[in-house]
Amino acid sequence: MMFFNYKYRYLFILLLALYTYINTELCQVYTYxxxxxxxxxxxxxxLLITFFTWEANRLLAKPFExxxxxxxxxxxxxxxxxxxxLVVSYLATIGTDLFFAEVVLHEKPESILNPLKLTLIYxxxxNLLFHLLNLVVVxxxxxxxxELEAEELKRMHAQAELMAIKQQINPHFLFNNLNVLSGLVMQQSADANNFIEAFSKVYMHILANHNKELIELKKELDxxxxxxxxxxxxxxxxxxxSVEVPNKYYNYYVVPVAxxxxxxxxxxxxxxxxxKPLSIKIYANGNSTLSVINNLQPRNETGPSSNIGLNNIQKRYILTAGKEITIEKKPDTFSVNLPLIEINTYESINN
Incomplete structure (x- = not known):
């Protein structure tokens, strides 16, 4: 409710009171x-009614927030x-009218009936004007x-895309896979063609879906x-x-490349x-989440993990669907649970 804390509020109150008074004179309200x-x-x-109405709302704003x-x-x-x-402004108006009638003008309280009606209307x-302006500001x-969330989402999406591509085309990745391909070719293995085909599909998927915020689970599994x-x-x-995801979950959405x-x-x-083989299991656990779990056999890393990948996925889920991933680390296993987004929810987000 920053509107009521506007730094030039007293100037605004003065100008509004002056504008109102000029209009009452032009319309000959007092004569009528x-x-x-x-x-x-x-x-x-x-001026006092305008001031008290503004200040009353300004003091009420914080408790209501x-x-x-x-x-x-x-x-x-x-x-x-x-x-x-409105209630507080009415009380302030009645108090102001009574004060002027009895203390300043020395008139009987019943004589202020018409002025009181007019000031209550004012x-x-x-009060309505102030609250409409406040709603506009809110x-x-x-x-x-x-807009900032959308910009942040675009930035995170671009970062995720860059990270995914870098993971695929960095020299280490290419060197390892080209070594594998070279070995398959030297052995005249039938898997060489399959390897090349799989290699191309990975890149085609990234290029085809680089501009999407969410993607169907079926496409992600493909x-x-x-x-x-x-x-x-x-x-x-x-x-x-191992991948164990029933067909009934295929129409849900997930973050691309997650x-x-x-x-x-x-x-x-x-x-x-x-x-020490690494075991990774991907499965739908029945409560609209997709779990990725692996056995823990940590490498001897020289420094603490930055968790860039997990943080990236977390932020993309929050910004895209308003949901969070959950991470569970046990003595022998590490698992990440991804929310599955329903199609109508995703469509409503984009509309």
């Missing part, structure tokens, strides 16, 4: 309602806030926040198949990967050898 009052008293009353936090309760908060401000209108800030084939050729008898990044993350941080 037979109100006999000096112009300076009239202007002062209008604490009672109704977040953007989800804007309408409810605004309605209750408006009526609370208090209602300016929704403008909300719109700016959404991409994962050639990727896992490359890994199994690279780590024969050292890597055991599964590949989790598999790569497991290989990066664990020993993979024939003596």
């Amino acid at each position: 309602f037979q109100i006999n009052i000096h112009w300076y008293y009239s202007f002062l009353i209008i 604490n009672l109704f936090p977040g953007n989800e309760k804007v309408i409810r908060r605004s309605i209750i806030f408006f009526f609370s401000g 208090a209602s209108l300016i 929704y403008q800030e909300k719109f700016k926040a959404k 991409f994962l198949e050639p990727y896992l084939f490359l890994l199994k050729q690279r780590f024969p008898e050292s890597l055991q990967i 599964l590949q990044m989790l598999v790569e993350n497991a290989i990066k941080h664990n020993v993979v050898s024939r003596k």
Whole structure:
């Protein structure tokens, strides 16, 4: 509710009171309602009512933000806030009119009936004006926040795309896979053609889906198949990967390349050898989440892990679907649970 804390609020109050007084004079309101009052008293009353209405709402703004936090309760908060401000402005108006009638003008309280009606109407209108302007500011800030989220999502998406591509085309990756391919060719193995085909499918998937925020789980699993084939050729008898996802989950959405990044993350941080094979399991656990779990056999790393990949996936899920991944580390296993996004939810996000 930053509107009521506007730094030039007192100048705004003065100009609004002056504007209102000029209009009452132009419309001859005091003559029409037979109100006999000096112009300076009239202007002062209008100014005080404007001031008290603004200040009352300014003081109420903070408690209402604490009672109704977040953007989800804007309408409810605004309605209750408006009526609370209206009640306080009425009390301030009545107090101001009575003070001027008895203390300044020395008139009987019953003589202020018409002026009181007019000032109460004025208090209602300016209270409504203030709250409408406040709503404009609130929704403008909300719109700016959404724009910032969209920009952050684009940045994270570009970062994820770059990370995925770098993981695939870095010299180490190319060297390892070209060594595997060279060995297959030298052995005149039939798997050489399959290896080349899988290699091309991995790149085609990344290029085809680089601009998407979410992707169907079926397409992500189709991409994962050639990727896992490359890994199994690279780590024969050292890597055991199983995928158990029923067809009923295929129409859900996930973040693109998330599964590949989790598999790569497991290989990066664990020993993979024939003596100590790495086991990775990908399965739907029945509560609208997809789990990737591996046995723990950590490498002897020189420094702490930066968790860039996991943080990246987490932020993309939060910005895209408003959901979070969960990470579970046990003595023998490490698992990451990815939320499965329903199609209608994803469509509503994009619409």
